[in-house]
Amino acid sequence: MNLRRDVFQAIADPTRRAVLLLVATQAMTAGAIAANFDTARPTVSKHLQILTECELLEQEQNGREIIYHINAKKMKEVADFIEPFRKLWDDRFNKLEDIMKKYKPKK
Amino acid sequence: MERKTKVTAEDGKHDLVITREFDLPVELLFKAHVEPELFEQWMSHEYGTTKVLQLENKKHGSWGFETVDAKGNVLYSAGGVFHEFVPEQKITRTFESANTPFDVQLEFLEFEKITDDTSRLNMHIVFKSVALRDQLLKMPFAAGLNMAHNRLQEVVSKVK
Numbered sequence: 001m002n003l004r005r006d007v008f009q010a011i012a013d014p015t016r017r018a019v020l021l022l023v024a025t026q027a028m029t030a031g032a033i034a035a036n037f038d039t040a041r042p043t044v045s046k047h048l049q050i051l052t053e054c055e056l057l058e059q060e061q062n063g064r065e066i067i068y069h070i071n072a073k074k075m076k077e078v079a080d081f082i083e084p085f086r087k088l089w090d091d092r093f094n095k096l097e098d099i100m101k102k103y104k105p106k107k
Numbered sequence: 108m109e110r111k112t113k114v115t116a117e118d119g120k121h122d123l124v125i126t127r128e129f130d131l132p133v134e135l136l137f138k139a140h141v142e143p144e145l146f147e148q149w150m151s152h153e154y155g156t157t158k159v160l161q162l163e164n165k166k167h168g169s170w171g172f173e174t175v176d177a178k179g180n181v182l183y184s185a186g187g188v189f190h191e192f193v194p195e196q197k198i199t200r201t202f203e204s205a206n207t208p209f210d211v212q213l214e215f216l217e218f219e220k221i222t223d224d225t226s227r228l229n230m231h232i233v234f235k236s237v238a239l240r241d242q243l244l245k246m247p248f249a250a251g252l253n254m255a256h257n258r259l260q261e262v263v264s265k266v267k
Contacts, residue, residue: 011118012118012119017118022121065235081245082114082116082244082245084243085114085245085246085247086112086114087247088115088247089112089114089125089127090111090112090127091152092149092150093111093112093127093228094111095127095148095149096129096139096149097129097130097131099139099145099149100129100131100135100136100138100139101130101131101143103135103138103145
């Protein structure tokens with residue numbers, strides 16, 4: 001449960017969201033990620049560390065370099081968080097549509 | 108699965124937007140929101156029946172409904188006031204759930220014609236705070252967990 005809360009704290013930060021978007025397009029090394037930001041390299045490293053700890057990013061050792069991948073499963077879990085709310089309205093509106101398709105004006 | 112209804116809720120903001128396109132003329136989409144017997148039908152579900160208490164479709168008119176279970180217990184009730192009422196175009200209203208920690212929210216409903224047979228509803232909901240919005244967003248998620256838990260308890264108690 002603690003981990004779950006951490007995931008949402010992780011994505012609450014705009015820089016970390018930008019990192020996730022960037023890495024989602026292709027797996028990258030820490031240096032390549034940092035090159036996309038004006039932020040100091042240690043700050044970016046810190047963000048990468050948090051994202052890795054929350055399992056939103058995965059590390060892969062490639063020789064001397066570490067490559068970061070997006071953890072698709074974890075990202076989906078985050079998206080799923082508001083899915084029940086969306087589903088509630090979708091069901092409601094599906095029903096509205098069905099009812100109104102059968103609706104015949106009284107006059 | 109088709110994803111017809113979209114929910115947009117940006118981090119740190121105290122509002123959200125629900126958008127949906129309907130295979131219905133805008134007149135019928137609007138009617139479903141203003142005719143009590145139609146509203147009652149689409150707002151009822153397997154756990155409860157929705158009853159409109161009042162629906163004064165005009166500027167500064169009030170509205171209210173409640174949902175009761177099979178035994179007649181009130182599960183949920185909500186109400187508010189219309190601030191703007193433009194047929195087949197726009198409804199601006201306050202929305203308050205009774206007996207909940209949620210403060211009143213402001214809702215802007217825009218009804219839009221796409222073609223003669225299709226339409227779009229845009230619901231912009233403004234909350235008092237970011238925390239309240241997030242709490243409300245998480246409700247169905249929490250309810251889902253609760254339901255799973257209750258079902259589990261039911262099964263377990265039968266096993267005993």
